[in-house]
Amino acid sequence: MSQLPPLNTLLAFEAVARRRSFALAAAELHLTASAVSHQIARLEEFLRVKLFERGTQGVRLTSAGESYLQRVAGALGAIGAATDDLRQGVRNSLYVHASPSFASLWLMPRLADFAQACPGISLFLSASPTHSDFAQGQVDIDIRYGGATSAQDLTIEPLFDEPILPLASPAFIERHRLREPSELLQTPLIQSTVSLVQWSDWLPAHGVTPLPDRYALRFDRAQLALDAAIQGLGVALESAVIAGPHLEGGRLAPVFDPAQAVVIRPHQLVYPQRLARRPEVAAFAAWLLDRARATTGIVPLSDDPDRLGAPENTTGLSAA
Template identity: 70%
Template sequence: MRTSLPPLPALLAFEAVARRRSFALAATELHLTASAISHQVARLEEFLGARLFERSSRGVEMTEAGAKYLQRVSGALQALTAASDDVRQGVRNTLYVHSTPSFASLWLMPRLGHFSQAHPGVSLYLSASHQHSDFALGQVDLDIRYGVPNWPGLTVRPLFEEHILPLASPAFMERYRLREPAELLSAPLIQSTVSVVQWADWLTAQGVEQPVERFALRFDRAQLALDAAVQGLGVALESSTIAAGHLEAGRLRPLFDVGRHLAVQAHFLVYPPRHEQRHEVAQFLRWLQAQAQAPQAGPGDGTGGT
């Protein structure tokens, strides 16, 4: 018997208090008394040898140890809940995929109907966040990550090459009539703070050494940056692959000649090697890579992608 596992009632009490920031509200949710919740949390703190909460006049605050513990535990509890629901509902062949939010919304979602038609026996569960999945918790089968690959011990497969270039709405282009990259320094620029290619990288590649003094808008994901550009609020420096839907619909256009782009590989399929042995995982891998390798129209013809 594994003695390193904490008692489940204590874990549930801790998670509820952390989420609701209240012992009373956690007690109501779990149909217990506040005293019972307090007892369970104390039991867990004794088990861990660490204090998880601090009570003050402002309410309940998590300690640093509590916040770090919640980050690890909440995913494990979600995985347990999902697995239990699947068994109760008779769901088989479930596939758990995690992705970055913008990729999930702008690239993956428009294609999922095709996967469902091709593999009707697979029940797909998709979650999205910037935080990478912890495979040790058994949360997901596959993770679609964005960034510079440095994930030892995992299989890492690049999905496609992307072209990063300035994109703007037709109305914005008509209003500002920018002709050269240097003119961008006097135009409202939109920054995606998580992008592997920043404005300084692109401008330097175009021979513009002067730094950007300020950004009109800053966002922590590509989807919001693209939405702002569609509304004519500025110029977004984004992937023509991820922005394909906006480009196809004419909501966005490349600001300059499409040869003025930076090519990167920034989206990756990541998973433990053993996961590929699952039939559902292998099916999704083959399908996703076929989608990623399908011929893509260049942004010069107004499509910007598949």
């Protein structure tokens, strides 16, 4: 292992960087401002890099300091979390991160099953649209949307096929009586801006041009787009897997024949290979992949077979 700076210098650095003040950092660490300044000087001497610029309006990080803080803050956070777990008697902890809509609509309904299958694991689940940085040591497993960059030190497992298709509330479908994809151009469309499949992909794939120049509503989360569709505000182009609870509960339905879906595999299980032998990581990965294999993405059909049209798919996009 490479030589590490003294821990107390790193704590002082993180506190000053966060507080932007030697005096406030000193009060937090129960030290004098002079002692904190001395710790920073020791760290800068150890690194041979200047970390702060000192001025009349306080202190600010140099570019080198900003870069160092991004790595160090995560490592200190991981040490703090591990310490808290141990002090509070928490054993076999597992930190999982997932994209928000996947976490709330697919993973959460299955967590009771995981708790029953692995009762000895203490699970911490977080959700955000950004991929986790494993170098910071704060996450063991990341469930990513949009693909993972191939890396020799990562295990990457695709989860399941997801049919992407127009979805709306049954009342909306009944009211608008949509029979052909071209009729969507006269209908309020909901755009999910982060989706890998956009209306600009699906509509031409079903012979619809020109594309709409605006959308009734736009969201940066699949769950929000689905909620808007449930409220009857328009048609959402979303994953039948992520929308599964709403489809099963009758809150949403496919606007057209599910055979018109574009099929992708956007969610992936990702974790560092160095963690593969951790019992908690191995158990969660095995459980997740098993549940993923049981996920079919089958879409319930409408009660009105006359409404469901299936025009020829004239593009190279994959259909269900």
